[in-house]
Amino acid sequence: MQKKLFSALLLWLCCQLAFGQQPEQSMQEKQFKKWAQTPPMGWNSWDCYGPTVEEHEVKANADYMAKYLKPYGWEYVVVDIRWYVANDKAGGYNQTDPIYLMDRYGRYQPAENRFPSAKNGQGFKALAQYIHQKGLKFGIHIMRGIPKEAVAQKTPILGAAGITADQIYSDSLQCEWLKDNYTIVANQAGAQAYYNSIINLYASWRVDFIKVDDLSRPYHADEIALIRKAIDQCGRPMVFSTSPGETPIRAAAHVREHANMWRMVDDVWDTWDHVKHLFDVAQQWYPYIAPGTWPDCDMIPLGRIAIRGERGADRMTRLSPEEQYSLMNLFSIFKSPLMFGGDLPSNDPFTLSLLTNKEVLTMHREGDGVKQLFNQDGKVAITSTNKRNGDTYLAIFNLNDGPDNVAIDVPLDALGLQGKYQATNLWNTQDRFLVQDKIRKRLKPHSSLLVKLQRSN
Known part of the structure; x- marks a missing residue:
C-alpha cells in the first residue's frame, strides 16, 4: 500500500514538471x-x-x-x-x-x-x-x-x-x-x-x-x-x-x-x-x-x-x-x-x-471612491468619501475666465446624502456653514471650494 502511495505521489510530481506548472509569483x-x-x-x-x-x-x-x-x-x-x-x-x-x-x-x-x-x-x-x-x-x-x-x-x-x-x-x-x-x-x-x-x-x-x-x-x-x-x-x-x-x-x-x-x-x-x-x-x-x-x-x-x-x-x-x-x-x-x-x-x-494642511492631506490619503459629478460650462464638482469616519468631501471649481462670479449648485442627493450637514472649509476650518438639500456657492474666476461634510444633529 505504501509503495502504491509513493508511486502515485511520484507520478503526480512528474506530471507537474512535465506540464510546466507556472511558478508562483515572486514575493x-x-x-x-x-x-x-x-x-x-x-x-x-x-x-x-x-x-x-x-x-x-x-x-x-x-x-x-x-x-x-x-x-x-x-x-x-x-x-x-x-x-x-x-x-x-x-x-x-x-x-x-x-x-x-x-x-x-x-x-x-x-x-x-x-x-x-x-x-x-x-x-x-x-x-x-x-x-x-x-x-x-x-x-x-x-x-x-x-x-x-x-x-x-x-x-x-x-x-x-x-x-x-x-x-x-x-x-x-x-x-x-x-x-x-x-x-x-x-x-x-x-x-x-x-x-x-x-x-x-x-x-x-x-x-x-x-x-x-x-x-x-x-x-x-x-x-x-x-x-x-x-x-x-x-x-x-x-x-x-x-x-x-x-x-x-x-x-x-x-x-x-x-x-x-x-x-x-x-x-x-x-x-x-x-x-x-x-x-x-x-x-x-x-x-x-x-x-x-x-x-x-x-x-x-x-x-x-x-x-x-x-x-x-x-x-x-x-x-x-x-x-x-x-x-x-x-x-x-x-x-x-x-x-x-x-x-x-x-x-x-x-x-x-x-x-x-492636515485636513487636506487626510483627504488625499484616505479619500475613496473619487468621482466627478459634473464638468460643464466651466463648472466642475468632484467628490470622495472617507470610509474610516464617514466624512464626505466635495471640491467645486469655477474654471471660467470671468469676469463675473459664478454660482455653482451641488444637490446633496448627488452625494448620496439626505438631511442637514455641516460643511467645513478645509483650508479654513473656522469657515463652517449648514447645508440642506444642496450646496450653493458663488466662486470667482479660477477659484474653488473644498469642504468636508458631516451630518448635523
Whole structure:
C-alpha cells in the first residue's frame, strides 16, 4: 500500500514538471502595489533646476523636507533628468557635445563634478544614505532605452554573456526631444538582462523610486514590461513612475498592472491653461484611481521655480493664490501623487501652508471612491468619501475666465446624502456653514471650494 502511495505521489510530481506548472509569483512581484498604497508625496528637481541639479541642492531640499514636511507624509527626494551629464545647460539640452558618465557595462553614472560623493564608482550610494538617515526616500529619473554611447562602444551587457549593446537596440521610435538613448528591442536576447543590470545597480545604490521618461507618448508597452520585470527581480522595493503623458486610455489596463503611477499629461507649468487642461484629461481616469496605481497630474509648479529650469526666468510661480488653491484642490481630491517642483528652501509661508494642511492631506490619503459629478460650462464638482469616519468631501471649481462670479449648485442627493450637514472649509476650518438639500456657492474666476461634510444633529 505504501509503495502504491509513493508511486502515485511520484507520478503526480512528474506530471507537474512535465506540464510546466507556472511558478508562483515572486514575493517582490506580490508586493509591488503595496509600495504605494497611498499616492507618493515628495520633491522633484525638474521644475527648479532642469537638467543641472547638484548634490548640495538636493541635500538642501532634503533637509527642508525632513524639518518641515516629513511629519505631513512627504518623503521622496527625486533627482530628475540627466544626472549623468557633466556639462549640461539650463534652458535647453546640450545635445551637441554632452559629456556622459558611463561604466563599462553601458550604465550611466552620476557626474562627479555635480555629485562629488559619486567618486570612485560609488554612484548615488552616499547621497541615498544621506537622505535615508533623515527618514526620507531617494529617487532618480532615467530615460528609457540604452545609451547611444554604449551602442557606439559595443559595451558588454552584464548578465548576458557575449551580447553587446549594439545587438539589442533600434533607432526607430527614438525619443523626439532627447537623443541620449536608443530604443531597446524587447525580444532580443540581452534586452531583459540590460534592464536588469541597471535596476540592480540602482538597487545597490538604495534607490526607492524610479521615474522613467519617454514611455507614455507613444506608449512603449514592451519596454514598460521589461522595466517592471527588472524591478521584480532586483530584491528592493522601488516605486515605478512612467512619464510623460498623455498616457493613452487604451493602455489603462497595461499601465496599472505594470506601474505605480503614470502621467496623464505632458509637463504642467505655472499657467492657468495647463491647470485647466488637467480637468479635461482627468475625466477618463477616475475609474483607475486605486491603491498602488495612481493617475499622475505631474509635478506641482508652485513656489520658486526655473532657477536653472527649462521654462522662463527664475521666479515665484505665476499662478495667483486662488489658482494655486484650485491646483492643490484638484491634485488632492483626485489623489494624484504630489511631487512638489519648487525649490523648498525658497518657500514663503503661503507656499508652505499649501503643503502642510492636515485636513487636506487626510483627504488625499484616505479619500475613496473619487468621482466627478459634473464638468460643464466651466463648472466642475468632484467628490470622495472617507470610509474610516464617514466624512464626505466635495471640491467645486469655477474654471471660467470671468469676469463675473459664478454660482455653482451641488444637490446633496448627488452625494448620496439626505438631511442637514455641516460643511467645513478645509483650508479654513473656522469657515463652517449648514447645508440642506444642496450646496450653493458663488466662486470667482479660477477659484474653488473644498469642504468636508458631516451630518448635523
